[in-house]
Amino acid sequence: MSGKASRARIVYHLARADFLERVRRYGFLVTLGFAVYLGYLGTTGQIFLNLGKYQAVYNAAYVGGFMSYVTTVFLTLAGFYIVKNTVERDQKKRVGQILAACSMKKLDYCAGKFVSNFAVLCVMVAVLAIAGVGMYFLHGDNSGFHPVPLLSTFVIFALPAMAFTAAIALLFETIPGLRSGLGNVVYFFIWNNGHRNYARLADFSLIMARPRSALHRGGFVNLRSSCTETGARRG
Protein backbone atom coordinates (compact mmCIF):
# COMPACT_ATOMS: atom_id res chain seq x y z
CA MET A 1 0.00 0.00 0.00
CA SER A 2 1.53 3.31 -1.03
CA GLY A 3 2.07 6.02 1.50
CA LYS A 4 1.63 6.14 5.25
CA ALA A 5 -1.12 8.06 6.91
CA SER A 6 0.15 10.53 9.43
CA ARG A 7 -1.01 10.38 13.00
CA ALA A 8 -2.85 13.65 12.42
CA ARG A 9 -4.84 11.95 9.64
CA ILE A 10 -5.79 9.14 12.00
CA VAL A 11 -6.90 11.60 14.68
CA TYR A 12 -8.85 13.63 12.10
CA HIS A 13 -10.72 10.64 10.69
CA LEU A 14 -11.40 9.19 14.12
CA ALA A 15 -12.82 12.52 15.30
CA ARG A 16 -14.75 13.06 12.06
CA ALA A 17 -16.42 9.64 12.13
CA ASP A 18 -17.29 9.97 15.81
CA PHE A 19 -18.60 13.52 15.35
CA LEU A 20 -20.76 12.63 12.34
CA GLU A 21 -22.13 9.58 14.10
CA ARG A 22 -23.20 11.77 17.02
CA VAL A 23 -24.61 14.80 15.27
CA ARG A 24 -26.77 12.67 12.97
CA ARG A 25 -28.54 11.10 15.90
CA TYR A 26 -32.01 12.19 16.92
CA GLY A 27 -30.79 12.69 20.50
CA PHE A 28 -28.32 15.33 19.36
CA LEU A 29 -31.09 17.32 17.69
CA VAL A 30 -33.07 17.20 20.93
CA THR A 31 -30.08 18.50 22.88
CA LEU A 32 -29.47 21.16 20.27
CA GLY A 33 -33.13 22.10 20.52
CA PHE A 34 -32.70 22.56 24.25
CA ALA A 35 -29.67 24.77 23.63
CA VAL A 36 -31.76 26.85 21.20
CA TYR A 37 -34.48 27.10 23.84
CA LEU A 38 -31.92 28.25 26.39
CA GLY A 39 -30.79 30.87 23.89
CA TYR A 40 -34.41 31.91 23.48
CA LEU A 41 -34.81 32.29 27.27
CA GLY A 42 -31.78 34.53 27.32
CA THR A 43 -32.90 36.47 24.26
CA THR A 44 -36.33 37.14 25.71
CA GLY A 45 -34.88 38.03 29.09
CA GLN A 46 -36.50 35.16 30.96
CA ILE A 47 -33.14 34.31 32.48
CA PHE A 48 -30.73 37.02 33.45
CA LEU A 49 -27.76 37.67 35.67
CA ASN A 50 -28.31 38.87 39.21
CA LEU A 51 -25.48 41.33 39.54
CA GLY A 52 -26.27 42.38 43.09
CA LYS A 53 -25.64 46.11 43.44
CA TYR A 54 -24.85 46.41 39.72
CA GLN A 55 -27.30 46.80 36.89
CA ALA A 56 -26.79 45.34 33.46
CA VAL A 57 -26.36 47.52 30.41
CA TYR A 58 -27.22 45.71 27.23
CA ASN A 59 -24.17 46.45 25.17
CA ALA A 60 -22.33 43.86 23.09
CA ALA A 61 -19.85 43.01 25.86
CA TYR A 62 -22.61 42.38 28.40
CA VAL A 63 -24.68 40.26 26.03
CA GLY A 64 -21.61 38.25 25.08
CA GLY A 65 -20.58 37.86 28.70
CA PHE A 66 -24.07 36.86 29.79
CA MET A 67 -24.61 34.35 27.00
CA SER A 68 -21.15 32.83 27.34
CA TYR A 69 -21.74 32.46 31.07
CA VAL A 70 -25.08 30.74 30.47
CA THR A 71 -23.42 28.57 27.85
CA THR A 72 -20.57 27.64 30.13
CA VAL A 73 -22.78 26.80 33.10
CA PHE A 74 -25.20 24.78 30.98
CA LEU A 75 -22.71 22.93 28.83
CA THR A 76 -20.15 22.12 31.49
CA LEU A 77 -22.91 20.14 33.17
CA ALA A 78 -25.24 18.89 30.43
CA GLY A 79 -22.39 18.71 27.91
CA PHE A 80 -20.49 16.30 30.13
CA TYR A 81 -23.38 13.85 30.14
CA ILE A 82 -23.93 14.37 26.40
CA VAL A 83 -20.37 13.52 25.37
CA LYS A 84 -19.48 10.97 28.04
CA ASN A 85 -20.25 7.93 25.91
CA THR A 86 -17.76 7.98 23.10
CA VAL A 87 -15.59 5.06 24.23
CA GLU A 88 -18.64 3.22 25.54
CA ARG A 89 -20.24 3.54 22.09
CA ASP A 90 -17.26 1.84 20.46
CA GLN A 91 -17.63 -1.01 22.93
CA LYS A 92 -21.39 -1.31 22.55
CA LYS A 93 -21.31 -1.02 18.75
CA ARG A 94 -18.49 -3.61 18.69
CA VAL A 95 -16.26 -1.31 16.67
CA GLY A 96 -13.71 -1.33 19.49
CA GLN A 97 -12.46 -4.83 18.69
CA ILE A 98 -11.78 -3.77 15.10
CA LEU A 99 -9.81 -0.78 16.34
CA ALA A 100 -7.98 -2.95 18.87
CA ALA A 101 -6.61 -5.07 16.01
CA CYS A 102 -5.06 -1.97 14.36
CA SER A 103 -1.68 -0.50 15.15
CA MET A 104 -3.19 2.83 16.18
CA LYS A 105 -1.65 4.38 19.28
CA LYS A 106 -3.83 4.79 22.37
CA LEU A 107 -2.87 8.46 22.47
CA ASP A 108 -4.19 8.96 18.92
CA TYR A 109 -7.44 7.25 19.84
CA CYS A 110 -7.86 9.47 22.90
CA ALA A 111 -6.94 12.58 20.88
CA GLY A 112 -9.55 11.73 18.23
CA LYS A 113 -12.21 11.15 20.84
CA PHE A 114 -11.30 14.39 22.62
CA VAL A 115 -11.54 16.37 19.38
CA SER A 116 -14.93 14.80 18.67
CA ASN A 117 -16.19 15.63 22.18
CA PHE A 118 -14.94 19.18 21.80
CA ALA A 119 -16.46 19.58 18.33
CA VAL A 120 -19.90 18.43 19.54
CA LEU A 121 -19.79 20.95 22.40
CA CYS A 122 -18.54 23.67 20.04
CA VAL A 123 -21.61 23.20 17.83
CA MET A 124 -23.78 23.94 20.85
CA VAL A 125 -21.62 26.93 21.79
CA ALA A 126 -22.05 28.20 18.22
CA VAL A 127 -25.83 27.90 18.51
CA LEU A 128 -25.81 29.86 21.76
CA ALA A 129 -23.43 32.46 20.28
CA ILE A 130 -25.90 33.01 17.44
CA ALA A 131 -28.63 33.35 20.06
CA GLY A 132 -26.43 35.95 21.75
CA VAL A 133 -26.29 38.00 18.55
CA GLY A 134 -30.05 37.71 18.28
CA MET A 135 -30.39 38.79 21.89
CA TYR A 136 -28.31 41.90 21.23
CA PHE A 137 -30.44 42.94 18.28
CA LEU A 138 -33.62 42.41 20.27
CA HIS A 139 -32.62 44.03 23.53
CA GLY A 140 -29.26 45.70 22.94
CA ASP A 141 -28.47 49.35 23.56
CA ASN A 142 -27.87 51.96 20.88
CA SER A 143 -24.08 51.88 21.10
CA GLY A 144 -23.86 49.81 17.91
CA PHE A 145 -23.19 46.16 17.22
CA HIS A 146 -19.62 45.20 18.09
CA PRO A 147 -19.07 41.54 17.21
CA VAL A 148 -15.60 41.25 18.74
CA PRO A 149 -16.54 42.01 22.37
CA LEU A 150 -19.72 39.99 21.97
CA LEU A 151 -18.15 36.86 20.51
CA SER A 152 -14.74 37.05 22.16
CA THR A 153 -16.28 36.13 25.50
CA PHE A 154 -17.35 32.83 23.99
CA VAL A 155 -13.78 32.23 22.88
CA ILE A 156 -12.28 33.32 26.19
CA PHE A 157 -14.76 31.70 28.59
CA ALA A 158 -16.89 29.10 26.85
CA LEU A 159 -14.41 27.31 24.58
CA PRO A 160 -11.78 26.58 27.26
CA ALA A 161 -14.59 25.32 29.49
CA MET A 162 -15.77 23.08 26.64
CA ALA A 163 -12.23 21.76 26.16
CA PHE A 164 -12.10 20.98 29.87
CA THR A 165 -15.50 19.27 29.75
CA ALA A 166 -14.53 17.26 26.67
CA ALA A 167 -11.30 16.13 28.32
CA ILE A 168 -12.78 15.27 31.69
CA ALA A 169 -15.63 13.31 30.07
CA LEU A 170 -13.03 11.25 28.22
CA LEU A 171 -10.95 10.86 31.38
CA PHE A 172 -13.99 9.59 33.30
CA GLU A 173 -14.60 7.01 30.56
CA THR A 174 -11.09 5.68 30.88
CA ILE A 175 -11.18 5.23 34.66
CA PRO A 176 -13.08 2.01 35.50
CA GLY A 177 -14.72 3.30 38.70
CA LEU A 178 -15.93 6.51 37.05
CA ARG A 179 -17.36 5.06 33.83
CA SER A 180 -20.80 4.38 35.23
CA GLY A 181 -23.31 6.13 37.47
CA LEU A 182 -20.77 6.87 40.19
CA GLY A 183 -18.79 8.99 37.72
CA ASN A 184 -21.92 10.96 36.86
CA VAL A 185 -22.55 11.73 40.55
CA VAL A 186 -18.90 12.60 41.21
CA TYR A 187 -18.87 14.96 38.25
CA PHE A 188 -22.03 16.70 39.41
CA PHE A 189 -20.30 17.60 42.69
CA ILE A 190 -17.17 18.72 40.86
CA TRP A 191 -19.31 20.88 38.59
CA ASN A 192 -21.37 22.31 41.44
CA ASN A 193 -18.24 23.38 43.28
CA GLY A 194 -16.43 24.52 40.15
CA HIS A 195 -19.12 26.72 38.66
CA ARG A 196 -19.50 28.68 41.90
CA ASN A 197 -15.80 29.47 41.81
CA TYR A 198 -16.09 30.34 38.14
CA ALA A 199 -18.93 32.74 38.92
CA ARG A 200 -16.73 34.55 41.45
CA LEU A 201 -13.80 34.61 39.05
CA ALA A 202 -15.93 36.12 36.30
CA ASP A 203 -17.39 38.65 38.71
CA PHE A 204 -20.88 37.28 38.18
CA SER A 205 -23.39 36.08 40.69
CA LEU A 206 -25.90 33.34 40.01
CA ILE A 207 -28.18 33.25 37.03
CA MET A 208 -31.70 34.17 38.06
CA ALA A 209 -34.98 33.50 36.37
CA ARG A 210 -37.16 36.58 35.86
CA PRO A 211 -40.95 36.19 35.76
CA ARG A 212 -42.41 37.02 32.36
CA SER A 213 -44.57 39.71 34.03
CA ALA A 214 -41.42 41.67 34.85
CA LEU A 215 -40.62 41.87 31.14
CA HIS A 216 -44.04 43.24 30.42
CA ARG A 217 -43.39 46.01 32.91
CA GLY A 218 -40.43 47.03 30.79
CA GLY A 219 -37.67 45.82 33.07
CA PHE A 220 -35.05 46.01 30.35
CA VAL A 221 -35.70 49.58 29.35
CA ASN A 222 -34.67 50.90 32.75
CA LEU A 223 -31.31 49.23 32.46
CA ARG A 224 -30.28 50.89 29.22
CA SER A 225 -28.12 53.85 30.04
CA SER A 226 -24.56 54.78 30.92
CA CYS A 227 -22.71 52.00 29.18
CA THR A 228 -19.49 50.98 30.80
CA GLU A 229 -16.62 49.00 29.37
CA THR A 230 -17.68 45.85 31.14
CA GLY A 231 -21.30 46.22 30.25
CA ALA A 232 -22.49 46.83 33.80
CA ARG A 233 -22.76 49.92 35.97
CA ARG A 234 -23.44 50.68 39.58
CA GLY A 235 -27.16 50.83 40.33
Place this chain on the structure above:
Amino acid sequence: MQLEIQGVSKQYSRSTWGLRDFTLGVQPGVLGLLGPNGAGKSTLMRIIATVTRPTQGQVKWNGEDILRAPDSLRAVLGYLPQDFGVYPHLNAVEFLEYLAAVKGLDSVSARRRIDDLLTLVNLSDVRKGPLGGYSGGMKQRIGIARALLNDPGVLIADEPTAGLDPEERVRFRNLLSELAGDRVVILSTHIVSDVEAVATDIAIIASGRLIAHTALESLLRSIQVKTWEWTIPSSELPATRQRFVVTSIARRADGVQVRVIADSQPTRDAGAAVPTLEDAYLACLHAHRAGAAA
Protein backbone atom coordinates in the same frame (compact mmCIF):
# COMPACT_ATOMS: atom_id res chain seq x y z
CA MET B 1 5.29 -16.15 6.02
CA GLN B 2 4.43 -18.25 9.01
CA LEU B 3 2.14 -17.93 11.96
CA GLU B 4 2.99 -20.11 14.95
CA ILE B 5 0.71 -20.66 17.90
CA GLN B 6 2.67 -22.33 20.68
CA GLY B 7 1.05 -23.78 23.81
CA VAL B 8 -1.60 -21.09 23.99
CA SER B 9 -4.16 -21.27 26.80
CA LYS B 10 -6.87 -18.83 27.74
CA GLN B 11 -8.51 -19.08 31.13
CA TYR B 12 -11.70 -17.05 31.68
CA SER B 13 -12.37 -18.14 35.24
CA ARG B 14 -11.02 -20.71 37.67
CA SER B 15 -12.88 -23.56 35.97
CA THR B 16 -13.49 -22.10 32.51
CA TRP B 17 -10.88 -22.41 29.80
CA GLY B 18 -11.43 -21.03 26.31
CA LEU B 19 -8.27 -22.71 25.02
CA ARG B 20 -5.91 -25.26 26.55
CA ASP B 21 -2.34 -25.81 25.42
CA PHE B 22 -3.15 -25.08 21.79
CA THR B 23 -0.31 -25.45 19.30
CA LEU B 24 -0.68 -24.87 15.56
CA GLY B 25 1.54 -23.73 12.69
CA VAL B 26 -0.14 -21.91 9.81
CA GLN B 27 1.43 -21.56 6.37
CA PRO B 28 0.19 -19.49 3.38
CA GLY B 29 -3.10 -20.85 2.06
CA VAL B 30 -6.57 -21.17 3.53
CA LEU B 31 -6.82 -22.90 6.88
CA GLY B 32 -10.35 -23.97 7.70
CA LEU B 33 -10.92 -23.93 11.44
CA LEU B 34 -13.84 -26.16 12.32
CA GLY B 35 -15.43 -26.82 15.66
CA PRO B 36 -18.75 -26.91 17.44
CA ASN B 37 -20.18 -23.82 19.16
CA GLY B 38 -18.17 -22.93 22.25
CA ALA B 39 -15.13 -24.93 21.10
CA GLY B 40 -12.81 -21.91 21.39
CA LYS B 41 -12.63 -20.83 17.75
CA SER B 42 -13.47 -17.18 18.40
CA THR B 43 -11.12 -17.08 21.39
CA LEU B 44 -8.31 -18.32 19.16
CA MET B 45 -9.21 -15.80 16.44
CA ARG B 46 -9.18 -12.95 18.94
CA ILE B 47 -5.81 -14.01 20.31
CA ILE B 48 -4.29 -14.22 16.83
CA ALA B 49 -5.84 -10.84 15.97
CA THR B 50 -4.08 -9.39 19.07
CA VAL B 51 -7.40 -8.33 20.57
CA THR B 52 -7.20 -10.77 23.50
CA ARG B 53 -4.08 -11.80 25.40
CA PRO B 54 -3.65 -15.48 26.20
CA THR B 55 -3.13 -16.65 29.77
CA GLN B 56 -0.17 -18.77 28.66
CA GLY B 57 1.76 -19.46 25.48
CA GLN B 58 3.15 -17.54 22.55
CA VAL B 59 1.97 -16.46 19.13
CA LYS B 60 4.71 -15.69 16.61
CA TRP B 61 4.46 -14.00 13.23
CA ASN B 62 7.55 -14.69 11.10
CA GLY B 63 9.39 -15.53 14.30
CA GLU B 64 8.39 -12.36 16.16
CA ASP B 65 6.34 -12.64 19.34
CA ILE B 66 3.14 -10.70 18.63
CA LEU B 67 2.24 -10.50 22.30
CA ARG B 68 5.30 -8.34 22.86
CA ALA B 69 5.29 -6.55 19.50
CA PRO B 70 1.76 -6.75 18.07
CA ASP B 71 2.30 -4.04 15.45
CA SER B 72 4.31 -6.36 13.18
CA LEU B 73 1.20 -8.49 12.67
CA ARG B 74 -1.36 -5.68 12.93
CA ALA B 75 0.27 -3.92 9.98
CA VAL B 76 -0.62 -6.82 7.68
CA LEU B 77 -3.73 -8.06 9.43
CA GLY B 78 -7.27 -8.11 8.11
CA TYR B 79 -9.66 -9.15 10.86
CA LEU B 80 -13.33 -9.91 10.38
CA PRO B 81 -14.77 -10.74 13.81
CA GLN B 82 -17.93 -12.74 14.24
CA ASP B 83 -19.92 -9.92 15.81
CA PHE B 84 -18.37 -6.72 14.54
CA GLY B 85 -20.33 -3.48 14.51
CA VAL B 86 -20.67 -0.34 12.45
CA TYR B 87 -21.53 3.30 13.06
CA PRO B 88 -25.16 3.26 11.88
CA HIS B 89 -25.32 6.96 10.97
CA LEU B 90 -22.28 6.87 8.68
CA ASN B 91 -22.48 5.71 5.10
CA ALA B 92 -20.26 2.98 3.67
CA VAL B 93 -17.67 5.38 2.25
CA GLU B 94 -17.38 7.42 5.45
CA PHE B 95 -17.06 4.30 7.59
CA LEU B 96 -14.44 2.73 5.34
CA GLU B 97 -12.53 6.03 5.02
CA TYR B 98 -12.37 6.17 8.80
CA LEU B 99 -11.05 2.62 9.15
CA ALA B 100 -8.69 3.03 6.20
CA ALA B 101 -7.08 5.97 8.01
CA VAL B 102 -6.82 3.93 11.19
CA LYS B 103 -5.24 1.14 9.15
CA GLY B 104 -2.63 3.62 7.92
CA LEU B 105 -3.73 4.15 4.31
CA ASP B 106 -3.19 7.58 2.76
CA SER B 107 -6.23 9.37 1.33
CA VAL B 108 -5.55 8.61 -2.37
CA SER B 109 -4.91 4.91 -1.79
CA ALA B 110 -7.88 4.72 0.56
CA ARG B 111 -10.30 6.27 -1.94
CA ARG B 112 -9.18 3.96 -4.73
CA ARG B 113 -9.26 0.89 -2.52
CA ILE B 114 -12.72 1.73 -1.13
CA ASP B 115 -14.13 2.09 -4.67
CA ASP B 116 -12.65 -1.26 -5.67
CA LEU B 117 -13.83 -3.06 -2.55
CA LEU B 118 -17.38 -1.68 -2.69
CA THR B 119 -17.58 -2.97 -6.25
CA LEU B 120 -16.12 -6.30 -5.15
CA VAL B 121 -18.71 -6.78 -2.41
CA ASN B 122 -21.49 -5.48 -4.63
CA LEU B 123 -22.37 -2.43 -2.56
CA SER B 124 -21.48 0.41 -4.93
CA ASP B 125 -25.12 1.32 -5.46
CA VAL B 126 -25.80 1.90 -1.76
CA ARG B 127 -22.47 3.51 -0.87
CA LYS B 128 -24.12 6.76 0.27
CA GLY B 129 -26.87 5.17 2.35
CA PRO B 130 -26.55 5.04 6.17
CA LEU B 131 -25.19 1.72 7.42
CA GLY B 132 -28.03 1.50 9.94
CA GLY B 133 -30.38 0.83 7.03
CA TYR B 134 -28.33 -2.10 5.71
CA SER B 135 -29.50 -5.69 6.05
CA GLY B 136 -27.41 -8.21 8.02
CA GLY B 137 -25.89 -9.58 4.83
CA MET B 138 -24.99 -6.10 3.56
CA LYS B 139 -23.32 -5.28 6.89
CA GLN B 140 -21.40 -8.53 6.63
CA ARG B 141 -20.18 -7.48 3.18
CA ILE B 142 -19.09 -4.13 4.60
CA GLY B 143 -17.13 -6.13 7.18
CA ILE B 144 -15.48 -8.13 4.42
CA ALA B 145 -14.56 -4.93 2.57
CA ARG B 146 -13.21 -3.46 5.80
CA ALA B 147 -11.07 -6.52 6.51
CA LEU B 148 -9.53 -6.25 3.03
CA LEU B 149 -8.81 -2.51 3.19
CA ASN B 150 -5.08 -2.86 3.76
CA ASP B 151 -4.67 -5.75 1.29
CA PRO B 152 -3.81 -8.00 4.24
CA GLY B 153 -1.09 -10.61 4.35
CA VAL B 154 -2.96 -12.36 7.14
CA LEU B 155 -6.75 -12.55 6.91
CA ILE B 156 -8.69 -13.84 9.89
CA ALA B 157 -12.38 -14.39 9.19
CA ASP B 158 -14.61 -15.59 12.00
CA GLU B 159 -17.92 -16.95 10.67
CA PRO B 160 -17.70 -14.63 7.64
CA THR B 161 -20.57 -16.16 5.67
CA ALA B 162 -23.15 -15.92 8.45
CA GLY B 163 -26.04 -13.84 7.14
CA LEU B 164 -25.00 -14.01 3.50
CA ASP B 165 -27.43 -15.34 0.90
CA PRO B 166 -26.26 -18.38 -1.15
CA GLU B 167 -25.08 -16.25 -4.08
CA GLU B 168 -23.03 -13.98 -1.83
CA ARG B 169 -21.64 -16.99 0.01
CA VAL B 170 -20.31 -18.45 -3.22
CA ARG B 171 -18.96 -15.04 -4.17
CA PHE B 172 -17.13 -14.76 -0.85
CA ARG B 173 -15.73 -18.28 -1.13
CA ASN B 174 -14.38 -17.48 -4.58
CA LEU B 175 -12.88 -14.30 -3.23
CA LEU B 176 -11.13 -16.22 -0.44
CA SER B 177 -9.76 -18.70 -2.97
CA GLU B 178 -8.40 -15.84 -5.08
CA LEU B 179 -6.89 -14.13 -2.03
CA ALA B 180 -5.08 -17.24 -0.84
CA GLY B 181 -1.79 -18.05 -2.48
CA ASP B 182 0.92 -16.18 -0.70
CA ARG B 183 -1.33 -15.06 2.17
CA VAL B 184 -2.29 -16.72 5.41
CA VAL B 185 -6.08 -17.00 5.53
CA ILE B 186 -7.80 -18.47 8.57
CA LEU B 187 -11.45 -19.22 8.02
CA SER B 188 -13.29 -20.12 11.19
CA THR B 189 -16.77 -21.50 10.78
CA HIS B 190 -19.13 -24.29 11.66
CA ILE B 191 -20.44 -24.38 8.07
CA VAL B 192 -18.48 -27.34 6.77
CA SER B 193 -19.35 -26.76 3.11
CA ASP B 194 -17.64 -23.34 3.20
CA VAL B 195 -14.44 -24.90 4.43
CA GLU B 196 -14.69 -27.79 1.99
CA ALA B 197 -14.94 -25.34 -0.90
CA VAL B 198 -11.86 -23.23 -0.16
CA ALA B 199 -9.60 -24.68 2.54
CA THR B 200 -6.33 -26.38 1.81
CA ASP B 201 -5.71 -27.35 5.44
CA ILE B 202 -8.18 -28.20 8.17
CA ALA B 203 -7.87 -27.72 11.91
CA ILE B 204 -10.58 -29.17 14.14
CA ILE B 205 -10.99 -27.76 17.60
CA ALA B 206 -13.15 -29.03 20.44
CA SER B 207 -13.30 -28.08 24.13
CA GLY B 208 -10.47 -25.60 23.57
CA ARG B 209 -8.07 -28.25 22.26
CA LEU B 210 -6.76 -28.98 18.79
CA ILE B 211 -7.94 -32.47 17.86
CA ALA B 212 -6.82 -32.59 14.22
CA HIS B 213 -4.67 -30.53 11.88
CA THR B 214 -4.10 -31.93 8.46
CA ALA B 215 -4.56 -31.38 4.74
CA LEU B 216 -8.13 -31.75 3.52
CA GLU B 217 -7.22 -34.77 1.40
CA SER B 218 -5.57 -36.65 4.27
CA LEU B 219 -8.57 -36.02 6.48
CA LEU B 220 -10.84 -37.46 3.81
CA ARG B 221 -8.49 -40.42 3.29
CA SER B 222 -8.71 -41.22 7.02
CA ILE B 223 -12.35 -42.27 6.56
CA GLN B 224 -12.02 -43.51 2.98
CA VAL B 225 -13.32 -47.02 3.72
CA LYS B 226 -15.32 -46.11 6.79
CA THR B 227 -18.26 -44.26 5.28
CA TRP B 228 -21.38 -46.28 4.61
CA GLU B 229 -24.83 -45.58 3.30
CA TRP B 230 -28.06 -47.62 3.20
CA THR B 231 -31.79 -47.25 3.68
CA ILE B 232 -33.64 -48.35 6.80
CA PRO B 233 -37.25 -48.14 7.98
CA SER B 234 -37.94 -44.98 10.01
CA SER B 235 -38.61 -47.06 13.11
CA GLU B 236 -35.00 -48.33 13.14
CA LEU B 237 -33.46 -44.85 13.12
CA PRO B 238 -33.14 -44.41 16.93
CA ALA B 239 -31.38 -47.76 17.27
CA THR B 240 -29.06 -46.99 14.35
CA ARG B 241 -28.17 -43.66 15.91
CA GLN B 242 -27.21 -45.43 19.12
CA ARG B 243 -25.03 -48.02 17.38
CA PHE B 244 -23.23 -45.84 14.81
CA VAL B 245 -21.95 -42.34 14.17
CA VAL B 246 -24.69 -41.06 11.87
CA THR B 247 -23.42 -38.15 9.79
CA SER B 248 -26.56 -37.52 7.78
CA ILE B 249 -30.05 -38.80 7.10
CA ALA B 250 -32.39 -38.26 4.14
CA ARG B 251 -36.08 -39.16 4.13
CA ARG B 252 -37.12 -41.25 1.14
CA ALA B 253 -40.31 -42.96 -0.02
CA ASP B 254 -38.98 -46.35 1.11
CA GLY B 255 -37.60 -45.23 4.48
CA VAL B 256 -34.63 -43.22 5.68
CA GLN B 257 -31.28 -43.20 3.96
CA VAL B 258 -28.59 -43.09 6.66
CA ARG B 259 -24.94 -42.34 6.30
CA VAL B 260 -22.67 -43.62 9.04
CA ILE B 261 -19.03 -43.88 9.96
CA ALA B 262 -17.96 -47.38 10.92
CA ASP B 263 -14.70 -49.35 10.76
CA SER B 264 -16.39 -52.26 9.03
CA GLN B 265 -19.53 -52.78 6.97
CA PRO B 266 -22.40 -52.16 9.45
CA THR B 267 -24.98 -54.37 7.70
CA ARG B 268 -25.17 -56.43 4.56
CA ASP B 269 -27.30 -53.71 2.91
CA ALA B 270 -24.75 -50.93 3.57
CA GLY B 271 -22.65 -49.77 0.66
CA ALA B 272 -19.40 -47.78 0.76
CA ALA B 273 -19.91 -44.06 0.17
CA VAL B 274 -17.54 -41.34 -0.95
CA PRO B 275 -16.56 -39.50 2.24
CA THR B 276 -17.14 -35.78 2.62
CA LEU B 277 -15.50 -33.29 4.94
CA GLU B 278 -18.64 -33.32 7.07
CA ASP B 279 -18.22 -37.08 7.58
CA ALA B 280 -14.58 -36.64 8.51
CA TYR B 281 -15.35 -33.74 10.86
CA LEU B 282 -18.11 -35.62 12.68
CA ALA B 283 -15.95 -38.73 12.91
CA CYS B 284 -13.15 -36.69 14.47
CA LEU B 285 -15.51 -35.07 16.97
CA HIS B 286 -17.01 -38.42 17.88
CA ALA B 287 -13.59 -39.98 18.41
CA HIS B 288 -12.56 -37.02 20.59
CA ARG B 289 -15.71 -37.24 22.72
CA ALA B 290 -15.39 -40.99 23.06
CA GLY B 291 -11.76 -40.56 24.14
CA ALA B 292 -12.69 -37.86 26.64
CA ALA B 293 -15.48 -40.00 28.12
CA ALA B 294 -13.25 -43.09 28.46
